[in-house]
Amino acid sequence: MKLTLKIWRQKSLKEKGRFETYKVEANPHMSFLEMLDVLNEELIAKKEEPVVFEHDCREGICGTCSMVINGEPHGPMGGTTACQLHMRHFKDGETIVIEPFRASAFPVMKDLAVDRSALDRIIQAGGYISVSTGAAQDANAVPIDKDTAGHSFDAAACIGCGACVAACPNASAMLFVSAKVSHLALLPQGKVEAKRRAQAMVKQMDLEGFGMCSNITACEAECPKGISVENIARLNREYLSSALGSETVA
Amino acid sequence: MSLDSKTPPGPLAEKWTRYRGTMNLVAPNNKRRIDIIVVGTGLAGASAAATLGELGYNVKCFTFHDSPRRAHSIAAQGGINAAKNYANDGDSVYRLFYDTIKGGDYRSRESNVYRLAEVSRNIIDQAVAQGVPFARDYGGLLDNRSFGGVQVSRTFYARGQTGQQLLLGAYQALSRQIALGTVEMYNRHEMLDLVLVDGKARGIIARNLVTGKLERFAAHCVVLGTGGYSNVFYLSTNAMMCNVTAAWRAVRRGAYMANPCFTQIHPTCIPQSGDYQSKLTLMSESLRNDGRVWVPKKKEDAKAIREGQKTGRDIAEEDRDYFLERRYPAFGNLVPRDVASRASKTACDEGLGVAPTGLAVFLDFTAAIERYGKSKAHSMGMHDPSPEKIRELGEAVISEKYGNLFEMYEKITGENPYKMPMKIYPAVHYTMGGLWVDYNLETNIPGLFATGECNFSDHGANRLGASALMQGLADGYFVLPYTIGQFLSNEIRTPKFSPDAKEFVEAENQTRERLEGMINIKGSQSVESFHRRLGKIMWEYCGMARNADGLQKARKMIRELREEFYKDVFIPGSTEEYNPELEKAQRVADFLEMGELMVLDALNRNESCGGHFREEYQSEEGEAQRNDADYAFVSAWEYKGWEAEPVLHKEELVFENIELKTRSYK
Numbered sequence A: 001m002k003l004t005l006k007i008w009r010q011k012s013l014k015e016k017g018r019f020e021t022y023k024v025e026a027n028p029h030m031s032f033l034e035m036l037d038v039l040n041e042e043l044i045a046k047k048e049e050p051v052v053f054e055h056d057c058r059e060g061i062c063g064t065c066s067m068v069i070n071g072e073p074h075g076p077m078g079g080t081t082a083c084q085l086h087m088r089h090f091k092d093g094e095t096i097v098i099e100p101f102r103a104s105a106f107p108v109m110k111d112l113a114v115d116r117s118a119l120d121r122i123i124q125a126g127g128y129i130s131v132s133t134g135a136a137q138d139a140n141a142v143p144i145d146k147d148t149a150g151h152s153f154d155a156a157a158c159i160g161c162g163a164c165v166a167a168c169p170n171a172s173a174m175l176f177v178s179a180k181v182s183h184l185a186l187l188p189q190g191k192v193e194a195k196r197r198a199q200a201m202v203k204q205m206d207l208e209g210f211g212m213c214s215n216i217t218a219c220e221a222e223c224p225k226g227i228s229v230e231n232i233a234r235l236n237r238e239y240l241s242s243a244l245g246s247e248t249v250a
Numbered sequence B: 001m002s003l004d005s006k007t008p009p010g011p012l013a014e015k016w017t018r019y020r021g022t023m024n025l026v027a028p029n030n031k032r033r034i035d036i037i038v039v040g041t042g043l044a045g046a047s048a049a050a051t052l053g054e055l056g057y058n059v060k061c062f063t064f065h066d067s068p069r070r071a072h073s074i075a076a077q078g079g080i081n082a083a084k085n086y087a088n089d090g091d092s093v094y095r096l097f098y099d100t101i102k103g104g105d106y107r108s109r110e111s112n113v114y115r116l117a118e119v120s121r122n123i124i125d126q127a128v129a130q131g132v133p134f135a136r137d138y139g140g141l142l143d144n145r146s147f148g149g150v151q152v153s154r155t156f157y158a159r160g161q162t163g164q165q166l167l168l169g170a171y172q173a174l175s176r177q178i179a180l181g182t183v184e185m186y187n188r189h190e191m192l193d194l195v196l197v198d199g200k201a202r203g204i205i206a207r208n209l210v211t212g213k214l215e216r217f218a219a220h221c222v223v224l225g226t227g228g229y230s231n232v233f234y235l236s237t238n239a240m241m242c243n244v245t246a247a248w249r250a251v252r253r254g255a256y257m258a259n260p261c262f263t264q265i266h267p268t269c270i271p272q273s274g275d276y277q278s279k280l281t282l283m284s285e286s287l288r289n290d291g292r293v294w295v296p297k298k299k300e301d302a303k304a305i306r307e308g309q310k311t312g313r314d315i316a317e318e319d320r321d322y323f324l325e326r327r328y329p330a331f332g333n334l335v336p337r338d339v340a341s342r343a344s345k346t347a348c349d350e351g352l353g354v355a356p357t358g359l360a361v362f363l364d365f366t367a368a369i370e371r372y373g374k375s376k377a378h379s380m381g382m383h384d385p386s387p388e389k390i391r392e393l394g395e396a397v398i399s400e401k402y403g404n405l406f407e408m409y410e411k412i413t414g415e416n417p418y419k420m421p422m423k424i425y426p427a428v429h430y431t432m433g434g435l436w437v438d439y440n441l442e443t444n445i446p447g448l449f450a451t452g453e454c455n456f457s458d459h460g461a462n463r464l465g466a467s468a469l470m471q472g473l474a475d476g477y478f479v480l481p482y483t484i485g486q487f488l489s490n491e492i493r494t495p496k497f498s499p500d501a502k503e504f505v506e507a508e509n510q511t512r513e514r515l516e517g518m519i520n521i522k523g524s525q526s527v528e529s530f531h532r533r534l535g536k537i538m539w540e541y542c543g544m545a546r547n548a549d550g551l552q553k554a555r556k557m558i559r560e561l562r563e564e565f566y567k568d569v570f571i572p573g574s575t576e577e578y579n580p581e582l583e584k585a586q587r588v589a590d591f592l593e594m595g596e597l598m599v600l601d602a603l604n605r606n607e608s609c610g611g612h613f614r615e616e617y618q619s620e621e622g623e624a625q626r627n628d629a630d631y632a633f634v635s636a637w638e639y640k641g642w643e644a645e646p647v648l649h650k651e652e653l654v655f656e657n658i659e660l661k662t663r664s665y666k
């Protein structure tokens, strides 16, 4: 299949970017990133600079790949990361527009690669259970209801890709934050610190320059792991409503 | 130099407890004065960095990823072993120890493996306390499943994302230490050299991947948790960035590389579909709990399937060969990986392969769907359910167990595995070989430690499923944080090292020269093209089956390819910028050296054991023939320079508790 690609090229953080047009010939069985590999090999053969895009596992689990394809983070297929998207979902002759995740908290470093370290700092603010190595009791000491464990898992499945931020008109990271808060708060081990955790993480999110959540739910629609906006509701209802209470972190 | 494993004295079951009780300790006030560099944030690195931070050391932690959470460990699917015996099926520390030694085909060190089995239990406790959402049963207790090579259920899992959940646990523990200031995190920094001062490991040279600048870091000791080298084969199930550079740079500074030829080929991966392919995708071994592996009995049927005139469904039951069940009745579809992989290869070599390339066998869930469907119908009180109802119920059970894997299969192949048997083929997956370490996980370079897949320590010639996650976390949470004290207790008076010392400046200059030398070649072939060619050589001659002629040929080909690389590689851009092609070039250059060492090691080992199958050494039925009289040793190779022959050192393996036997799964 013959394709036209319009790709965002930007040399570095400081320089301005622009779209460049390329032609490439792909095979429907290729993955989207393999199609970009083909383009890059051709650019290198012409001694031009290949398009920088981030990727690693190519199995939809590491959360590294990050690009907006035809206006949608990770492309048109629901529940699919860019690396798992296959060319059989595109048409011969199609023009595909590829650009980086856009959010002021995710500065573009080069071409399609952005800096998402703000998400790490949100986790550092409190996205953990405060237990040191060796301090644990027997794993079966506290039974956890199968459904509860399942809901916790559903939230824990977040891969930290940031597509929710890129999808949100406010560039809010609420889906990401609420997924971690829910994952831990649903488990008895994580309940103890739940309020404090939620408040600290939301505070850090604000500091990083992510926007407010105004319930648009574009995040859920674009999330490759099906993280539900119910997590945001839980976060608001259970942990932030009392933000003025005594447990508020300074 | 003799290789001293430093195994402590005493009966096997008491070694670790006694040793731990008598080890040198570093007092809390001294810990604060000691700096430790940890390279890697996978299970092995993140758990070590977090625990060392908790203990009070100053830790600097490095990853080339943009976040510690993206390490390749994130991709592990199936599960993690632990001798908890929650299933009450006769499991014990001894049995896990025994299974691991046997599974590794008697090429691992008894003392290390026993310790691993012992601490396995603590890992599960720790992970649950961190909030890892393992699978549970209706009583709320942890659920287990079986993996290959064992007859008990000891594998803990979190759907098909066990590695992800365990890594997030370690990443969160690490994040907590970063927030507390005990760990300083350096993302997007790639270690390109190890710095020795007076023969001890005291620091690293790392390239800041965003600015391209080289930076020097000093510490009292260095820990490498930098993962495995499967990507020497180009196509593997590993993430694209996995590489051998950190370990290989240590080898070039004098660390020994142990058992490099011991690589694991995983039997159940999605077959390659074209030349453009960049990686292979694993279908977790847990699938072999319920999937049956087969090929058609008749070549005509296989041919018809390959040509698309028939599908697996059209082949009658009596015309199918469930070859694992036939050849290994005791373990059936759950034989260890090396055995299963070779059996699939044999079937395809005989012309029975079922993909257009001829390289695939079926993994079929029909029987399991029916069995589960019937049992579910029964438990719902249905007396005469229709076959359709049974299928529907059965598919729902399978989906709950393996849903994400089935989805992944369908995304990649476009085929629905609930309706059509999966097609699978072996692929390179894991490297048992790695840096040689003693009982303390210290390499032969004092002050240089290696953990996780980066070391060679516990899996012998073949790793059992769900044991890599166990080893990475055992090393990082429960072993290294203590054994490192043996070295550091002698360093409490050693003042901080300056990264401006001449050893550091020299190493930085050498690294810069190498980078600039490479980028200035300005040849005509891409880095990728060299990597692909190396991968083909490795797979063809040093893959599932090896022989002396092929290995000799491969060695020559690799040397020629390496020469060509240094004459004709083209790397765009400059060294002082964000330049992924330059990063890749460094890694491929090191693979081109490591690959040769793997071939040499395979050539040297005149026996078949575990993942290392030498065609010259097999029984009439095609089973591997080990040679304990001459090869019950760990080979540890010393690098001697660019063109010189590496020197082989041997650590003889002493088996005091287990009798060496021919491995049989029949």
Ligand SMILES: Cc1cc2nc3c(=O)[nH]c(=O)nc-3n(C[C@H](O)[C@H](O)[C@H](O)COP(=O)(O)OP(=O)(O)OC[C@H]3O[C@@H](n4cnc5c(N)ncnc54)[C@H](O)[C@@H]3O)c2cc1C
Residues within 6 Å of the ligand: B039, B040, B041, B042, B043, B044, B045, B062, B063, B064, B065, B068, B070, B071, B072, B073, B074, B075, B076, B077, B078, B079, B080, B162, B163, B189, B190, B191, B192, B225, B226, B227, B228, B237, B238, B239, B242, B243, B245, B246, B282, B429, B430, B451, B452, B453, B454, B465, B466, B467, B468, B469, B470, B472
């Ligand atoms: C698809 C797949 C599924 C698997 N499933 C299972 C399973 O179910 N059960 C099981 O037990 N095992 C499984 N394994 C094996 C297991 O995942 C790995 O062996 C294990 O996770 C390795 O962990 P590690 O910490 O040693 O290395 P990795 O997780 O590979 O981490 C390496 C780290 O080192 C860093 N690094 C490397 N080099 C450098 C450098 N030069 N400079 C800076 N940083 C560097 C990387 O950034 C990364 O952070 C699976 C493997 C694969 C490929």
Ligand code: SF4
Residues within 6 Å of the ligand: A157, A158, A159, A160, A161, A162, A163, A164, A165, A175, A176, A179, A222, A223, A224, A225, A226, A227
């Ligand atoms: S919530 Fe979804 S979109 Fe957001 S980071 Fe997690 S996986 Fe990505």
Ligand code: FES
Residues within 6 Å of the ligand: A054, A055, A056, A057, A058, A059, A060, A061, A062, A063, A064, A065, A081, A082, A083, A084
């Ligand atoms: S590359 Fe890992 S999720 Fe896409």
